[in-house]
Amino acid sequence: MIHIRSGVLIGGLLALGAASALVAPAFPGVAALLPFGAAALLIVRQARLQKALAASHLASGLLARHAAELAAELTAARSQQGAFHLRLQAVINSLETPVYLTDRHFQPIMANKACFRFYGLPTSAPLAELRGRIGSHEDSSGLRGFIERAVDNPDRSIAAAMAHPAGGDFYKAYSAPILLANQVAGRVVVYHDISLEKQFSLKLEQEVAVKTRALQQALHELKEQDQSRSAFIANMSHELRTPLHYLMTHASALEEGLLGPLTKKQAEALAKILEGIGRLTELMNDVLDLSRLEAKRIDLDIQPTDPLELISAAMEFQWAQAERMGVRFSLVQPSDLPLVMVDFGRMHQVLTNLISNALKFTPSGGGVTVSAAVEGDFLRFEVADTGIGIADVHHEHLFDRFYMVNDPVARRVPGTGLGLAICRQLVELQGGRITIASKPGKGSRFSFTAPLFDEVPPSVPVPALTGSLAP
Secondary structure, eight states, X not given: OXXXXXXXXXXXXXXXXXXXXXXXXXXXXXXXXXXXXXXXXXXXXXXXXXXXXXXXXXXXXXXXXXXHHHHHHXXXXXXXXXXXXXXXXXXXXXXXXXXXXXXXXXXXXXXXXXXHHHXXXXXXXXXXXXXXXXXXXXXXXXXXXXXXXXXXXXXXXXEEEEXXXXXXXXXXXXEEEEEETXXXXXXXXXXXXXXXXXXXXXXXXXXXXXXXXXXHHHHHHHHHHHXXXXXXXXXXXXXXXXXXXXXXXHHHHHHTTTTOOOOHHHHHHHHHHHHHHHHHHHHHHHHHHHHHHHTTOOEEEXXXXXXXXXXXXXXXXXXXXXXXXXXEEEEEOOSOOOOEEEOHHHHHHHHHHHHXXXXXXXXXXOEEEEEXXXXXXXXXXXXXXXXXXXOGGGGGGTTSTTXXXXXXXXXXXXXXXXXXXXXXXXXXXXXXXXXXXXXXXXOEEEXXXXXXXXXXXXXXOOOOEEEEXXX
């Protein structure tokens, strides 16, 4: 409109100027009718109008050029976005697990081919049809609530198990939000088939159940066999006790000359018989004690006991053997020792066994020392010798039943391999602990602890405590 009006105005001015030029020579009077001021004003206005038109043309050109540049950038951006979309689609299509992406309203905007197949659709099906299948599945399986929780979850992701829409297989759904400037712009949902895992887990559980039943059956059979063995040992020991008693009685009568005098050879033979009876009796007693301990059929009479009385009784029992073997026998006696809570007879058995072993493995001229000292809430008994010693490799198994040190020197001493096993069980049964410290050629120190007696006021009578392992 501006261009048209300007052109008309310019044309009028030009026409007016031409007319003046033509009229002036022919009609001088007429020229005088056109004032000079009016003509000049028209010329000025014509110049200004031409300048404005030139500026308007320049602005229009710049605007058009900027518009063309923006259009080119927008076209390039759309092209890049399209290329990125294609690359993203190619990436998720390469995945064998179902994957889909949604917008901020949780509507699927992209999915891979595996996702279409997962919902029973051809890969060429419209995305709108897939949206319907996903929505129905989310509602029926509770998946929608699970995915919505992923947005509010502190770690920004969540996982849950679900069933296949067609049933049968099991899947685990993983969901994580797509964040742009800390704002949720959508979500990514991935399905992972765990059917094989569940099948493997089920098979593993079945195998474990079968193995467990087999182990339980084997354990039951072992218990029955152990009970039968213990019963057999107990019965055998009982049956052997009577004939051994007869043998010991008659052998002792022969030794004392009650049945007449013996020749030197007869006396030597009788000594060997008595030694054999002693070993057999010791073996029978050890086996019987061990079977009772393992069957938990041993009674303990726990009483406040004077440790010095206990040590003295054990040493007196072994004094003759020490003199016969030429071993020094000594007691390191402290000024005062508190009472201990033990079964006197069973703890006497432990001390006697440890002293006997020390004497057996200490050569003539050596020494065996018995001592005791308070350690916290316990009293520690110790039997130390200057004998052959025991290598560290044997310490761990030394208290196992039937364990024998595989050493030529140790093998010369007869034994059953049950004594220390019985000692450990008796000590532990009374609340203590037994240990060893030994080096080859430097002797051994066997120590065990016993709980101290907790003093009570004199006005309160001290009851006799009796413990039993019997079920």
